[in-house]
Amino acid sequence: MRRQVIEKLEILADAAKYDASCASSGGKRENSKTGIGNSTGAGICHSYTEDGRCVSLLKVLFSNVCIYDCAYCVSRRSNEEVTRVAFTVQEVVDLTMDFYKRNYIEGLFLSSGIFKDADTTTEKLVAVARSLRHDHGFNGYIHLKVIPGASAELLTAAGRLADRLSVNVEIPSEVGLKSVAPEKDYAQVFGPMATVRDGIDEAKEERQKDRRAPRFAAGGQSTQLVVGATPESDRQVLELVDGLYSEQKLRRVYYSGFIALGGDDRVPDPETYRAPLHREHRLYQADWLLRKYGFALDEVAPPGSENLDDEVDPKTAYALRFPELFPVDVNAAPVEWLQRVPGLGIRSSKRIIAARRRGVVRWADLRAMGVVLKRAQHFLVTPDHKPHLIGQDPGAVRQRIVGGRAAGSPQLSLFAPAPLAGAVPGGVATAASGAAVRAAA
Amino acid sequence: MAAALPVDATLAVETDGSFPGLLSAYAAAYRHGALPASVGRLDEPAPGALFGQTLPVASDAALAGRVERGLERVKPGLVGRLHRAFLSERPGMEVTVLRLVDAAQAGGAVAAEDWTFEPARVVAQWSGRVGREAHRMEAFVRFERHTDDESGAERWAAVARPEYHVLPLLTEHFAARYPTMAWRIVDARRRLALVHTPEPDRQPGEPATVIVPADTLDLPEAAPDEAAAQAMWRAYFQAVTIPERRNLRLHLRHVPKRYWPYLTEKQTGDQA
Numbered sequence: 001m002r003r004q005v006i007e008k009l010e011i012l013a014d015a016a017k018y019d020a021s022c023a024s025s026g027g028k029r030e031n032s033k034t035g036i037g038n039s040t041g042a043g044i045c046h047s048y049t050e051d052g053r054c055v056s057l058l059k060v061l062f063s064n065v066c067i068y069d070c071a072y073c074v075s076r077r078s079n080e081e082v083t084r085v086a087f088t089v090q091e092v093v094d095l096t097m098d099f100y101k102r103n104y105i106e107g108l109f110l111s112s113g114i115f116k117d118a119d120t121t122t123e124k125l126v127a128v129a130r131s132l133r134h135d136h137g138f139n140g141y142i143h144l145k146v147i148p149g150a151s152a153e154l155l156t157a158a159g160r161l162a163d164r165l166s167v168n169v170e171i172p173s174e175v176g177l178k179s180v181a182p183e184k185d186y187a188q189v190f191g192p193m194a195t196v197r198d199g200i201d202e203a204k205e206e207r208q209k210d211r212r213a214p215r216f217a218a219g220g221q222s223t224q225l226v227v228g229a230t231p232e233s234d235r236q237v238l239e240l241v242d243g244l245y246s247e248q249k250l251r252r253v254y255y256s257g258f259i260a261l262g263g264d265d266r267v268p269d270p271e272t273y274r275a276p277l278h279r280e281h282r283l284y285q286a287d288w289l290l291r292k293y294g295f296a297l298d299e300v301a302p303p304g305s306e307n308l309d310d311e312v313d314p315k316t317a318y319a320l321r322f323p324e325l326f327p328v329d330v331n332a333a334p335v336e337w338l339q340r341v342p343g344l345g346i347r348s349s350k351r352i353i354a355a356r357r358r359g360v361v362r363w364a365d366l367r368a369m370g371v372v373l374k375r376a377q378h379f380l381v382t383p384d385h386k387p388h389l390i391g392q393d394p395g396a397v398r399q400r401i402v403g404g405r406a407a408g409s410p411q412l413s414l415f416a417p418a419p420l421a422g423a424v425p426g427g428v429a430t431a432a433s434g435a436a437v438r439a440a441a
Numbered sequence: 442m443a444a445a446l447p448v449d450a451t452l453a454v455e456t457d458g459s460f461p462g463l464l465s466a467y468a469a470a471y472r473h474g475a476l477p478a479s480v481g482r483l484d485e486p487a488p489g490a491l492f493g494q495t496l497p498v499a500s501d502a503a504l505a506g507r508v509e510r511g512l513e514r515v516k517p518g519l520v521g522r523l524h525r526a527f528l529s530e531r532p533g534m535e536v537t538v539l540r541l542v543d544a545a546q547a548g549g550a551v552a553a554e555d556w557t558f559e560p561a562r563v564v565a566q567w568s569g570r571v572g573r574e575a576h577r578m579e580a581f582v583r584f585e586r587h588t589d590d591e592s593g594a595e596r597w598a599a600v601a602r603p604e605y606h607v608l609p610l611l612t613e614h615f616a617a618r619y620p621t622m623a624w625r626i627v628d629a630r631r632r633l634a635l636v637h638t639p640e641p642d643r644q645p646g647e648p649a650t651v652i653v654p655a656d657t658l659d660l661p662e663a664a665p666d667e668a669a670a671q672a673m674w675r676a677y678f679q680a681v682t683i684p685e686r687r688n689l690r691l692h693l694r695h696v697p698k699r700y701w702p703y704l705t706e707k708q709t710g711d712q713a
């Protein structure tokens with residue numbers, strides 16, 4: 001008997017949920033008068049899961065049948081714990097439209113297990129996108145996952161229809177990848193990634209000449225890295241990421257702290273690796289400094305270093321490594337320098353510059369501007385606030401900052417306690433969610 | 442540019458309560474040579490003889506438009522910020538808005554960005570809060586499909602309870618997104634509704650989207666497939682949660698409880 005759509009939805013959403021990227025941001029798409037939907041470029045989270053993640057898109061696999069055997073993935077061929085199902089094109093299209101019209105979602109994020117070969121699988125994804133765009137006048141957001149090894153023609157078709165394409169690198173080194181995903185290699189990943197990059201560049205150029213030239217994945221390209229399933233250090237991860245941003249021109253890299261639930265002995269024992277959510281969080285902070293704050297790779301993760309500082313955020317760690325650059329004068333420093341001060345963000349730095357034009361900024365003014373004084377106090381000078389400690393004893397500054405938020409700290413408690421213990425509860429739920437958690441393809 | 446106006450502690454103005462009305466009041470105060478210490482409503486009795494002088498101001502669209510254009514020249518985006526702060530409906534916000542309008546026209550864009558200047562900071566902060574609430578409404582509004590038995594016509598209806606008066610800020614977003622759907626969003630707190638009529642059903646010259654008292658509207662029955670669609674969404678929402686990482690505190694920060702009664706994924710589905 002055919003399975004109910006709702007049952008398939010439960011299985012195929014569950015299998016897709018570990019993919020970290022949810023964003024519907026990047027790439028404006030305007031609606032026509034008779035169409036439905038648009039993308040504003042900013043992205044909207046229509047709900048949040050009970051573990052606090054953004055729900056922006058209908059994120060499902062087309063099928064969880066897969067001929068590959070990636071150790072980190074719940075859909076891997078050798079996992080006998082999952083029920084294998086597949087949607088039809090029409091079912092995915094109907095679900096997307098039903099959800100979109102009710103304002104549940106910004107659009108669709110469609111991925112799939114490789115149920116036959118890369119091209120057959122990609123064809124289905126493209127067929128869904130085509131039906132949405134052409135049969136339903138759908139102008140909402142579409143993110144398609146590129147199946148490693150897919151042909152250039154299919155990639156072109158996908159890029160014309162989608163707002164974003166992504167090929168997951170998954171494992172931060174090729175040696176690592178091969179050790180857990182025997183059928184995969186970097187060529188299968190970086191080949192399509194380069195094709196997509198060139199497609200995006202070309203379409204941009206064409207559209208500058210002619211606004212009616214076809215679009216191509218205008219929201220850019222993203223990828224995901226699983227950290228902790230293989231032994232790469234944070235410095236190695238960030239080296240790769242730096243290259244992905246500069247050479248592959250990726251819009252975003254997502255990090256997924258690996259949580260093994262046992263079952264596949266190619267991936268490490270939970271006892272042996274660092275709290276995955278904490279590591280993920282630090283990598284996101286470092287990534288942010290690279291993309292938004294103009295930090296260079298070596299400033300965030302010095303050459304020869306291993307992992308990011310556990311105790312303090314990467315910006316504070318940078319300041320503590322270069323105490324001679326601090327404190328910075330609130331009333332004189334250029335905005336680029338203010339942004340490098342721990343506790344100051346892009347917005348509060350701009351506010352300081354604006355206030356400076358009308359007068360001298362004093363210590364009491366900073367709080368209202370959104371400066372995190374607790375951290376910034378050691379690194380900023382105003383006429384009525386002159387810190388000395390950073391020049392004399394950076395170690396003591398670290399003590400104070402770390403001491404201020406030890407166990408139960410506001411920042412870390414946003415995340416669940418490192419789920420090492422909680423992750424092995426035994427019983428049905430664990431078995432069903434598989435040995436290793438990860439999304440498809 | 443002229444110097445900033447003094448605030449006259451004995452002066453009150455009265456407006457029709459609209460934003461253009463408030464901008465018209467600025468023009469009147471400017472002519473008068475002083476800013477008022479209080480802004481009241483023309484249709485509400487003044488609170489006794491607290492003020493030496495009361496200036497009634499009629500809303501003048503052309504005049505308000507001139508003030509707006511002047512402000513946009515000084516600082517693009519400032520009018521939007523003032524409007525959002527105004528929609529917070531906080532007591533005393535009108536006077537704060539007038540003071541910032543005046544400081545911007547006298548002192549230029551820097552005045553509007555200077556957080557050491559109280560009206561600039563208060564307007565920016567409330568504009569932020571109201572903008573966030575509008576953004577949350579864009580995210581959390583849930584439409585239900587209703588169909589008329591006889592004509593088969595479709596209506597999409599949502600109910601929400603926004604903290605601030607954000608309906609005017611939602612018009613553009615939803616009209617661009619769902620131009621062909623007949624939709625409405627009811628503000629249950631204020632008993633107002635934002636109603637959109639798709640093009641073929643509109644009289645010539647009638648605006649696509651209007652705000653009307655909610656009590657004037659009626660609604661056909663929920664469509665037969667509505668309960669199934671909602672059940673599908675709840676199933677999806679359950680499936681994407683990672684139970685090992687459940688974190689109620691973080692969840693509540695993103696989706697405070699006050700939104701729950703209107704969120705499909707937070708209902709049990711029994712009543713549908």
Ligand code: SF4
Nearest residue numbers: 066068070073440441
């Ligand atoms: S990651 Fe993709 S290719 Fe590998 S097993 Fe999972 S679904 Fe298959």
